[in-house]
Amino acid sequence: MSAGVLSRPTMGQRLLGPWSATVGFLRLLSKRPVGLIGFIGIVFFLLLAFVAPMFVPFQNDPSLVDIYQTPSQAHPLGTDFQGKDVLNQIVFGGRDILTVAILAALLSTVIAITFGSIAATVGGKVDSTILAITDVVLTLPKLILLIAVAAIVRPTSFVFLAVILGLIQWSSLLRQIRAQVLSLKERDYVEAARSLDLGLMHIVFREILPTMRSYIAIHFIFAMTDAMYAQIFIVFLGLVPVSGSNWGIMLYFAQGQGALFFRDSIWYILSPILAITLVQLSLVSFASALEDIFNPRLRGSA
């Protein structure tokens, strides 16, 4: 019998842990309708951006007779200034935006975690140097810099754009991670690990960071919204070479072609606005719900 206890868990048992955690999480989430709606919204837009393009044919042929059509059976969201279907562009225009947002958020979170925890655990000169650099970056008007960098470097690929975005937005998260690690490293269980001489790596990666999982997840989502904002900002202003189509480029053309001022083209300009807004709202409300769940001090009586 003891062998059974010691044997490796079966597949079913392994899945049971995450499964019940997921169910428990969704149960907690279901008590916060705004957060639940946000969660559903995120799932919907991820499916729309990454799965739906596989099942829908890509339409890219301009048709001059169909310019600025109002919604109809053939074009549920109308057509654009070249007579292209708007719904089709919405379906295909999300992937780049979300990929860049995720990549940029990933990069900035990794930078913030790495240097934030180094600063907090090593301390001394390393800490004050990292903190000084962070303070400087924090004060910079990043969007102005982004405009200048984009003007001179001309990011041609979306990965490059994601790297630039990731490199400019880690500063506030770094400060928060550092503060968290500083307070966590005084806790008893970290003291215990230290007295067992488990090493810095073990303490940071196995003791401190797992405690901050939810915190990091929340700030990852907020970093995504920031990256999405900055990315569409720069595309909308026409400062990055425009290729292909995404929601930001749709907005750029919609404004550039004066679609804003035609009454009939309202669906053309409204569609990317709504898509971006709904993604942002979903992310923010989901992240706030997570904050609510994982930070019991802020949790209301309800």
Add this chain to the structure above:
Amino acid sequence: MTTAVAAKSQVRVAMNPRRYLGDSWRHPITRAVVKAVLTIWVTTSLTFLLIRLMPGSPVELKIDELIQSSNGAISYEDAKAIASSLFAINLNAPIHEQYLSFIWNLLHLDLGNSFLSSGTSVTSIIIAVLPWTLFSVGTGLLLSFVVGIGLGLLAAYRRDSILDRVVSTGGSLISSIPNYLLALLMILFLGVQWKLINFTGMRGAYSSGMQPGFTLAFIGDIFYHAAMPITIYFLTQIGHWILSMRSATLSALEEDYVTAARARGLSDGRIRTAYVGRNAVLPLVTQLAISVGLVVGGAAVIEQIFAYQGVGLRLIAAVLQRDYPVIQGIVMLTTIAVVVANLAADLLYSKLDPRIGRAGGASG
């Protein structure tokens, strides 16, 4: 006015006077000034690096362009001389001298001349547009701060009431809509679909026939033209202040000194302003400083949408026309403006928080 903050600070200073009086560079004001100088230096160096040292840099591009546009009539050396004067740097000098003279010129606010309208100095271009951005951003930000603080305090006091839910959810929702989308939506609905506002009349910083001066008509006019940008800055920032103030108030309400003040029978109004409000609002002042940079950056797109004659609009025009001296000048001066605003907030913070103002012997 002896407040809880002051009382607390006296205890702390008395406990450990050397920590505050000892090494003065650790003093927050000194640190704030050092930080400001450092930030300005980093930005200018970064700009220099981007403009001058990158392969295919604007200077090289300009030289190529000059040679090509003259069909070879201008030699490389002449083209280099013209580019030098346009950028206000001596391209033949070694790079460290170029860098030093670049810094020297910057200290004299000599930022070179615009490529497009030759003879117009970059400084004069910026002086014409910077005040409008600072005016609109400053007004919008302060308005959202004051209203947001008030609503946040109210929401925290009426925690879990309908008012709290409406204010905090509404605030966070409206602030999570990107500012440019909010601006487009306003034009779309208020201007085009419902025709409530005539946006074309609001373009520019003030009406063309208007005489600048301290007249009521002129002040009314500049507010009319700045109304849309200010509204956008207000709406996109207010949620942040409401939520921050709400959570800061909630945690301040749990503090022992508030319970003690209640036990002493102090009036609710006094507790609310001197004990809870004051302590809750302090950390937000530093956030206000950080958001100045954020809003100034975001202003670029808002000014573009509403055709408001500010720094952002000028910057984007310069970028699209590849007018590099103007780009360089605007990036540097905007950063300096933002850094100075930050510094002012840091100093204000040390005034508001007696723990900082009195320690270190600074006149508080």
